[in-house]
Amino acid sequence: MVEGHTQASSTEKPAARAGRHAGPLRQFGSNLLTTPREFRDALIRHGKPTSDRARSQTVFSNFFLHILSVRMHRHSLKSATTLGLGVATFVLFVILCLTGVLLMVYYKPSVDQAYDSMLDIMHVVPTGAFIRNVHRWSAHAMVACVFLHMARAFYTSAYKRPRQFNWVVGMGLFVLTLGLSFTGYLLPWDQLAFWAVTIGANIAQSPQELTDALGVTGVFDPGRMQKELLLGAHYVGQEALIRFYVLHVIVLPVITCVLIAVHFWRIRKDGGLVRPASADAAPEADGFRGAQAPRRAAPAPLKTYGLMGLMQGRTPAVNREMRNTVPTWPNALYVIGAATMLTVLAMLVLGYAYDAPLKEMANPAVPENPAKAPWYFLGLQELVSYSAFMGGVGIPAIVVLGIALVPFLDREKEDAGVWFSGPRGRRVTALSAALAAAAVVGMLWFTVRFGWLRNWEATAHVPQIVVTLFNPGTVYVALFALWSIGVVRATGSTRMGAIALFTCFLVGFVILTYFATVHRGPNWDFYWTHSEWPVH
Amino acid sequence: MSETRVSFPESQRFAPPETRRDFLGLAAAWSAVAAFVMAMLGALRLPMPSVFPESNSQVKLGRPEAFLKGTPSYFPQHRLWVFRDEGGLHAISSVCTHLGCIAERGEDGKFKCPCHGSVFGPDGALLGGPAPKGLVWVELTVSPEETLVADTLKAVPAGTVLKA
Ligand code: FES
Secondary structure, eight states: OHHHHHHHHHTOOHHHHHHHHHOHHHHHHHHHHHHHHHHHHHHOOSOOTTSHHHHHHHHHTSTTTTTSOSEEEHHHHSHHHHTTHHHHHHHHHHHHHHHHHHHHTTOOOSTTTHHHHHHHHHHTSTTHHHHHHHHHHHHHHHHHHHHHHHHHHHHTTTTSTTSHHHHHHHHHHHHHHHHHHHHHHHTTOBHHHHHHHHHHHHHHHTTHHHHHHHTOTTTOOHHHHHHHHHHSSSSSSHHHHHHHHHIIIIIHHHHHHHHHHHHHHHHHHTTSSOOOGGGGSSOOOOOOTTOSOOSSOOOOOSSOOOHHHHTTSSSOOTTHHHHTEEEHHHHHHHHHHHHHHHHHHHHHHHHHHOOOOOOSBOOTTSOOSSOOOOHHHHHHHHHHTTOHHIIIIIHHHHHHHHHHHHHHHOOOOTTTTSGGGSHHHHHHHHHHHHHHHHHHHHHHHHHHHHOOGGGSTTTTTOOHHHHHHSSHHHHHHHHHHHHHHHHHHHHOOHHHHHHHHHHHHHHHHHHHHHHHHHSBOGGGOBOSSGGGSOOO | OHHHHHHSOHHHHTOSOOHHHHHHHHHHHHHHHHHHHHHHHHHHHTTSOSSOTTOOOEEEEEOGGGOOTTOOEEEGGGTEEEEEOSSOEEEEEOBOTTTSOBOEEOTTSOEEOTTTOOEEOTTOOEEESSOSSOOOEEEEEEOTTSOEEEEEEEEEOTTOOBOO
16 A cells, blocks of 8 residues: 555654764665566555456556456356447547557558558558458457447337436437448558449539429538538549548547547446346346355445435445345456457457558549448448439438437336347347338339339429439438337337338348349449459 | 515525526626637638639630530530530530539430440430439620630529530
8 A cells, every 4th residue: 555655754853863874875775676566566556456346446447457347246257248349449439549549650641652652552561451450350350240239229129218318418429439430441542442323422512402492502501611611622632631531540539539438437427237127136146256244344435425426326226236246356357358369359350361552643533343342331332322312321320310319218227137138029020120221122122123213204304402302312211210109009118110121221221232232243243253244 | 674685594695596697697608608609610721722722714615616516515524515416616514513524425415424324315414314303504605715614513404505
């Protein structure tokens, strides 16, 4: 204890004081000898973490660990609770920051040099290709983990009071992750980058589809404003490259860091991870360390808690919750460490085994055919191939907003922390998944076989506004919305309605993404496999 | 008067709302908010470009007589097709109005976009696909030194031709 040390030094024995006069050099020598120990005591202000008390101190007196509570509920540490997805996402973000800074050492954000510097990184820079591979695969993995993490939080009702706000923060992080990924996509300045971003920038302009239909584009043109803000020009060029670079390396990462801090802090303030009522039943023997009730009388607590901090639960749980918690050190650190190492290992293996793609240098005169966006945008690209505005702006906005508002629309308190909220929820999930799969696959088959409004004699010349409002994308959204309203009425539960809607969107997203990735080829035509693509 | 006031408990002395102070406080808070919003908008003004790198959108295409009936010419770097017919000259941009890919002109004179399959007629009219409107006709002029000049950022109504 540091208090102990200071006390000891202020009440020195007279003999020691005499010794100081006798030999300041001696004193210096002994100071020098004891410096390592003094330094360690200054750094770590507690004994070995062998008692519960010392374990608690280990956590709350360490800057990096104090984001964790000193004790955690057993339930939070079981791998089935979170699947480690939150930790994995954060670890991927850290990997991306580190490898990103390394890449910045060689990358030059100029249209004349960007592609050459990419070639240098891939072929000349020591470990350059490996670092770039890890960066690229971690970016993909981070998007995937964010999706899965969101699904986990949703299906275990982790968005419910008091965690509503943290769910909204999570949605913000989700959008930021996609933004980071999209801005990074342009930087290699190859054909794929150039044309995917050209499409993206024109999606930003697509509100013109609406304003044109209303005839107000001349006076009110948010589409043009967005595109110009993004590109700084009319076409993707030097201005756009610099803007994307600035967003990618500083603006978005800084905002992401702030939101991550808020996200973590709120987990603590909202009472840790969500857990079902059953998790507070009698403790089982599950091998966590320091879990047993202390044999001797526990030392008086060194930290006091405000009453509000203790009273957040629905019922005052005297003794019960305490009994089901285990010291964070070392139990939680083992779990977090395992998730971290698994994530890092997976990225290292991927980066070693697979090279990140790099196409020919960007050529503004010849479009890449097909010009596919990164995989997580391909579902949207499929919708965009009917209406740029609906597929690229309208429907994503509806979905993101709808999901962000879920905690405020569904406030039922039952069964938080239970996967799918129990057997009824599992049934609703399965039914909704089947319905969404049937609807999306059926609609895809229909459009591939028969086309859509513009391909038919009678409707070939309908005004654009009709296509904007009535296309496969809007049909999906309307169908899913109707279905979940039906579920709410049939079950009398908003939670079931939320499950129905979320499942429909999730399944629709997965199928559309798969379809556009595998079955769309040149001219956005349908092909069963890549090998059927015409050679050109 | 003052006697009665002193007899109030300390905590209640400040209880009645002092509307004037409230008003001043709120006014201060809201003007701070307004100042912050204006500052943010002002900061956002910087990345809104007023001059574009393509500001020189006038491109020289050659002598007008060089363009013959029946043989359209393509300028890949300007993404521009130039045609001559009975009426005169006109130029059509090959930039797809859907999401900005380059539509290719086929044997039959129709334009097809490789990205999501929009189809346009020989005159740029929309025939099918997700594009919201036909290909853009751009303004043609003849410069004093008898050169055909196109303004790639200036659209003209379809059907406008230049007699030259
Ligand atoms: S960009 Fe031409 S069809 Fe989409």
